[in-house]
Amino acid sequence: MRLNRYLALCGVASRRRSEDIIRSGRVKVGNVTVTDPARDVSEEDQVSVDGNLVCFQKSVYLVMNKPKGYVCAVEDRFYPTVIGLVPPDLRAKRIYPVGRLDRQSEGLLVLTNDGDFCNSLIHPSAGYQKTYEVLLDRPLTEEELSYWRKGVPIDGRVVSPVSLRVMDKKPAGRWVSIVLQEGLKREIRLMASYFSLSVNVLFRRKVGRMELRKLKSGEYCVVELQRLWRLIRQGGSV
Template sequence: MKKARHENPGNGGFRLNRYLASCGLGSRRNVEILVTRGRVTINGVTITTPAARVSEGDLVEVDGMSVEPREKLYVLFNKPPGYVCSVRDTHNRTIFDILPAKYAKEGTFPVGRLDKMSEGLLILTNDGQLALGLTHPREGKEKTYDVLVSTPVGEHQLALLKKGTFFQGKRLRPARVLMLERKPRSRWIRFVLKEGVKREIRHITNAAGLQVERLVRVAIGKCWLETLKPGEWVETSKDELISKINQGGTI
């Protein structure tokens, strides 16, 4: 077999690490290990540079087996409480116990996880590039959550929620906080976040002396959860998903 240990990355096609990741062989970091160990060939030539390019019509093989990108999947799911967002978990039920087996098999993963007891709108995809775009802070995709707390919220507590808190040296502050009902003893609050930190809303509510009873993600960008029932999902296209998030839509 021919070998090319010092390939020119070139400018055409896809980067090899991105191509291999789209084939479901792992993260870009993991597939780079396959490349640097000489286990990948393009048209019979051993490639050791992850930045090498793959052009249309090229034959890419890993350990002598040809590989091709997986079909891209885009799923909107109404996560019920009591499920974790991992593919596998020895102690908890996962969302993939509900979803069709093909979604785990085809390498879909949640974009912006919800913790075990949180519920609501969740995007799953095996399109790493789209996932990165939706979660990168530069994109600023707002996420909206409706939260039921244990006791009625007064003006002082509402001010504390808007102020946010510090957790592990990081400032946690929602973009917006408002009461869903303008009536005495209301317990439903709406939070809008731009950058999600793990359990951010729970940390903020705890700092204000409130306990969360329900936490429901109701929107990602301008895509709102309306008719999809807990445990239900709908498969969509990339264009339709982006349109709902950026321009508006409901599921």
């Protein structure tokens, strides 16, 4: 198979990102540096990235209810990571979080070692929306609600949610449901701060049409790829 596909199946990165890694001279097949992503390799070849051998991994897909206080990273010097919530046999498959929830955020998170799946899910052109439930430190006014729906400036551009509504949930007026298309870093917290609002709780409820209902905080389940895509595209709860 092509070298860039091999690296993706080893969990190194997506095929597109693997092409960049190969062209930068970071990959060897045997003792030879290879810069052509189309180079054919087999499972018997010894392939290394930055001097570290990589091996063909069976793709695995997890859905997790991320708890508050954990970072979406494979390793971190200061805080516990979501990878630490899964057993060693799954960690050995080089899984990583798809997209990010910041340390203080909670809710639905997908983890995998399949770079192509990761790219298919998070690339803006894929169009998979994400739904969040947010507890603010005070109720929104009607004026603020209207303004927020139209979009607020973040880093020199106007950013608006796909939808924003006040939820019928106590404390009244402080819980809002926000649907995002793009998902910039800390987007909800930045939009809230524009109105001098603080976010007390930020919970991701949906990825696409897949909805978090059953998993308790810190729990995860392993899902087959076909079922995972069906949940994301057609709906269902985990």
